[in-house]
Amino acid sequence: xxEKKKQLDRRWIFLTIFLGVxxxxxxxxxxxxxxxxxxxxxxxxxxxxxxDSKVILSFDYDPASKPExxxxxxxVVKQCFQKxxxxxxxxxxxxxxxxxxxxxxxxxxxFPNLKYGENYVNLGYKAxxxxxxxxxxxxxxxxxxxxxxxxxxxxxxxxxxxxxFETIAFVISFSAGDPGIKQWVQVAHDTYKLKTSGxxxxxxxxxxxxxxxxxxxxxxxxAGLKGAAEYEKLIRTLGxxxxxxxxxxxxxxxxxxxxxxxxxxxxIAKKKEKKK
Amino acid sequence: xxxxxxxxxxxxxxxxxxxIFSFLYKDNPFYKVAEQxxxxxxAGYWFIYTIYSILIPNxxxxxxxxxxxxxxxxxxxxxxxxxxxxxxxxxxxxxRYPIAFSIGTTSGLAFMKFVKSDVxxxxxxxxxxxxxxxxxxxxxGQILLVVGTITGVIYFYFSKKHEGxxxxxxxxxIYFLMVSFGAAFGYTAMARISLxxxxxxxxxxxxxxxxxx
Numbered sequence: 001x002x003e004k005k006k007q008l009d010r011r012w013i014f015l016t017i018f019l020g021v022x023x024x025x026x027x028x029x030x031x032x033x034x035x036x037x038x039x040x041x042x043x044x045x046x047x048x049x050x051x052d053s054k055v056i057l058s059f060d061y062d063p064a065s066k067p068e069x070x071x072x073x074x075x076v077v078k079q080c081f082q083k084x085x086x087x088x089x090x091x092x093x094x095x096x097x098x099x100x101x102x103x104x105x106x107x108x109x110x111f112p113n114l115k116y117g118e119n120y121v122n123l124g125y126k127a128x129x130x131x132x133x134x135x136x137x138x139x140x141x142x143x144x145x146x147x148x149x150x151x152x153x154x155x156x157x158x159x160x161x162x163x164x165f166e167t168i169a170f171v172i173s174f175s176a177g178d179p180g181i182k183q184w185v186q187v188a189h190d191t192y193k194l195k196t197s198g199x200x201x202x203x204x205x206x207x208x209x210x211x212x213x214x215x216x217x218x219x220x221x222x223a224g225l226k227g228a229a230e231y232e233k234l235i236r237t238l239g240x241x242x243x244x245x246x247x248x249x250x251x252x253x254x255x256x257x258x259x260x261x262x263x264x265x266x267x268i269a270k271k272k273e274k275k276k
Numbered sequence: 277x278x279x280x281x282x283x284x285x286x287x288x289x290x291x292x293x294x295x296i297f298s299f300l301y302k303d304n305p306f307y308k309v310a311e312q313x314x315x316x317x318x319a320g321y322w323f324i325y326t327i328y329s330i331l332i333p334n335x336x337x338x339x340x341x342x343x344x345x346x347x348x349x350x351x352x353x354x355x356x357x358x359x360x361x362x363x364x365x366x367x368x369x370x371x372r373y374p375i376a377f378s379i380g381t382t383s384g385l386a387f388m389k390f391v392k393s394d395v396x397x398x399x400x401x402x403x404x405x406x407x408x409x410x411x412x413x414x415x416x417g418q419i420l421l422v423v424g425t426i427t428g429v430i431y432f433y434f435s436k437k438h439e440g441x442x443x444x445x446x447x448x449x450i451y452f453l454m455v456s457f458g459a460a461f462g463y464t465a466m467a468r469i470s471l472x473x474x475x476x477x478x479x480x481x482x483x484x485x486x487x488x489x
């Protein structure tokens with residue numbers, strides 16, 4: 001009972017975190033954002049790809065991970081359109097199809113000349129994860145005979161000559177888990193030698209970061225909201241990730257203060273107990 | 277009409293967000309109703325989504341278009357039906373066959389990929405000359421990579437007692453593991469705060485219009 005009395009009611013922690021996140025969103029602080037090498041590598045992969053190249057962007061997430069992955073996906077899609085790359089959208093997660101469509105809708109005003117079927121296509125969702133990617137590497141047309149609207153890919157100019165990964169410049173997966181970026185690395189890169197990159201949620205970043213290595217299994221990685229904010233900085237667009245970083249930093253500071261306070265209290269209590 | 281439904285969607289989204297957040301204060305009927313509506317809607321949505329985005333395009337449409345060329349698709353369809361027999365008290369043993377088939381196939385397919393990508397490629401990426409890096413920060417980083425990998429692996433070698441030089445090496449491995457757990461915790465905290473930021477951007481931007489969205 002005495003132990004419990006010493007503990008702070010956790011609702012105060014929730015309230016402090018809530019205010020620590022809400023206030024910087026309203027009153028912008030503008031803390032600096034530094035770009036990491038991993039994020040710059042993804043940016044340079046897109047930047048150095050010749051115009052009119054065909055690329056695959058795989059939307060392997062759903063609305064549960066939207067706050068983290070949507071801003072980075074929007075930034076990458078925007079850069080691809082700026083560079084005149086032809087985007088083939090796919091999804092290993094069912095709701096990924098809508099996520100890709102939502103981003104294209106958001107960017108339509110900025111790129112009014114974009115034509116569906118010429119500049120981009122949404123092939124939709126396909127179940128199977130690793131098996132689907134493997135089959136795409138053998139014969140993409142057999143796996144995706146139609147786009148998400150049911151139009152035959154033979155009628156879509158962007159799909160001319162696309163039979164497997166040979167004509168694809170790179171693949172970027174926005175991944176919230178399994179199936180996702182891991183399967184793209186294992187099959188697209190390690191089996192078919194296709195340049196592979198991506199963006200992941202903060203939770204899965206530690207498990208995916210080892211693929212950014214000397215073997216270049218991944219060419220860079222955008223990790224969490226911080227990575228998305230770095231990418232927005234690189235393409236000079238102030239998006240939701242950038243505006244969220246003040247809140248992110250302040251919330252982290254609050255968490256650190258709570259951890260330090262709790263540990264100091266614990267240490268003092270232990271010392272007092274020893275004296276007794 | 278579209279505008280009306282957009283506004284209705286935003287208000288419903290705001291209501292359910294606040295109802296779910298109310299659990300942080302204490303359990304209450306608003307939270308319970310929101311939770312149950314979420315679970316029910318999700319189940320219904322996924323049921324319909326599975327029919328329209330998996331069964332119809334991958335099974336029914338190909339069979340209807342050209343049964344002779346696509347009859348093989350009946351095999352996974354039958355396996356799927358067998359899996360559903362788990363719901364029958366007397367026939368639930370039948371579901372073990374498709375489960376065994378899918379686990380066996382997945383293991384077989386994934387095994388070689390994992391060996392190549394997660395063992396051979398990862399080992400190769402660690403077998404580097406740390407001093408070949410361009411600048412001293414990279415050299416330190418690569419030395420840490422090599423030392424961390426070796427000591428970490430040694431910690432998980434339990435066939436020899438952790439004492440003497442071997443024990444010291446294993447202890448160094450523990451420190452590397454602790455640092456990696458700390459980094460994982462940091463990333464997890466960032467991810468959870470990001471979700472809160474996303475919800476607050478919705479509430480303050482889309483709903484209340486206090487911040488630009």
